[in-house]
Amino acid sequence: MIWVTWRQFRAQALAGLALLAAAAIGFLVTGLGMHHSYAADLAACAPLHACDGATPAARALGAQFSQLQRSYEPMFELLQLLVIAVPAMIGIFWGAPLIGRELETGTHELAWNQTVTRTRWLAVKLTVVGIAAIAAAAMLSWLLTWWAGPLDQLNGNRWAAMTFASRDIVPLGYAAFAFALGTTLGLLLRRTLPAMALTLAVFVAVQILVPTLVRPHLLPSTTTTFAINEATTSQFHDFRGTQTDFHFDLPTPRGAWLTSQPPVLNSSGQVVRIDDYPDCFPDVPGDVPDVGRIGACLAKDNLHETVTYQPASHYWPLQWMETGIFLLLAGALAGTCFWWIRRRQN
Structure with missing residues (x-):
């Protein structure tokens, strides 16, 4: 069953792996240069105790830091958007077709008439592709967190909606949720394109509502x-x-x-x-x-x-709490898939 799942998923997996490799090369090539410039500027101000901006020399060095920020700001915004968009793409292109396409084309009947049970068929698909989705999001999140380290130090703000959602462990929860959402919608709608469109709409709504209505209230202010x-x-x-x-x-x-x-x-x-x-x-x-x-x-x-x-x-507690919430939602959606499969079998 694992081999069959790989055969069905290998095109998306290889495409995702190629894009991930290209992104990693881009992160490393541009990030090494930025880290070198930041370290050089920091080394220049530290011996003079001029990093606080209180002297003319410090102001000159501060101008260099500002130039560094301006130089990388467009790429900074683009890469953050990329890491946030990856879970949505996973839900659309990996999750929605996973079951929806089989139900739409009727190939599920062949699988269900073999010795493999429907529950095992679904469990293997969810496990194999779900692990790949979380691993891809983890790699991109780690690369961006490393790449943007100097800019985050200069900005002094890890709480912006795009920054918080694209750093550390939260993207892993988003990826698991988006994948489970796409899979569930594909299973329930039995049509790939409507499931893909609805997955995107729900994920975008979540990205808008969570930073404004949920995240500020998870811990006392x-x-x-x-x-x-x-x-x-x-x-x-x-x-x-x-x-x-x-x-x-x-x-x-x-x-x-x-x-x-x-x-x-x-x-x-x-x-x-x-x-x-x-x-x-x-x-x-x-x-x-x-x-x-x-x-x-x-x-x-x-x-x-x-x-x-x-x-x-509260930064790390909120990271863990938000990740946990989306992992729980992903688990609930996966449970819905198993319930639907058993109900259909009965």
């Missing part, structure tokens, strides 16, 4: 409230406002994931507007606001702003 006055606003990074509200960019611990930053509120919890304080904001459009002066002007009204974030220490 940390919430901090700042009073708006001269002492606190002088530590804020920036100020942004519209006709309806305004807020300051509040400081969070390094490596934290900012999940919520509501506008400035008054003591009653109501949103305040720039128009409510015409004396506190510059009148000339385009002026760079002095946030310290604005804070001193606003201090008399007891305004405050709240920031909610996931600390950096």
Whole structure:
């Protein structure tokens, strides 16, 4: 049965292996050059204690780091998108046709009339192709995590939706889920093309909904409230406002994931507007606001702003939790396949 599965799957497997090899070569060729440049810049600033940007020499080196980021930014975004897209491709081209094509063409009848049981037939297919899917996602995830290491250090943000979803172990869970989803839809719909289209639609919806509705709530967040006055606003990074509200960019611990930053509120919890304080904001459009002066002007009204974030220490727990959720979903979908096969047999 394993040999038969390999014979049926070998075209997709060889194509995937060729693409994986090409991707690995691309990662290694471009990544080695970037890592060398980053190490050279880092070695130049470390002896001068100039990596913090506080001296002219440090600012010059900081410009080199910025140039490194700009040089690799388009490739950075493209490779992240590639790693996120691979599980979807696995679900579409490996999962959906795995059973759906056999049911569509009727070749399953030949397999089911042999000595191999339907349950074993399905188990072998799911195991062989599922392991290949997870292995492919693991290799690409590892390559990207290594390749983007210098850029992740410079960006200081591992929490962006595409970054989190394309790093470390989460892509393995996505690959298992997408493969099981495609297989299940192919089994239930009995048509390959509709199963492929629906697999893509569901996977895209999951990629949109999970970072916004699920991931921020898997672990308790940390919430901090700042009073708006001269002492606190002088530590804020920036100020942004519209006709309806305004807020300051509040400081969070390094490596934290900012999940919520509501506008400035008054003591009653109501949103305040720039128009409510015409004396506190510059009148000339385009002026760079002095946030310290604005804070001193606003201090008399007891305004405050709240920031909610996931600390950096939650990164790996959330990686494991999200991976576990998708592995459980993949297991539930595989269980659905076995239930359907047994029900059909009965």
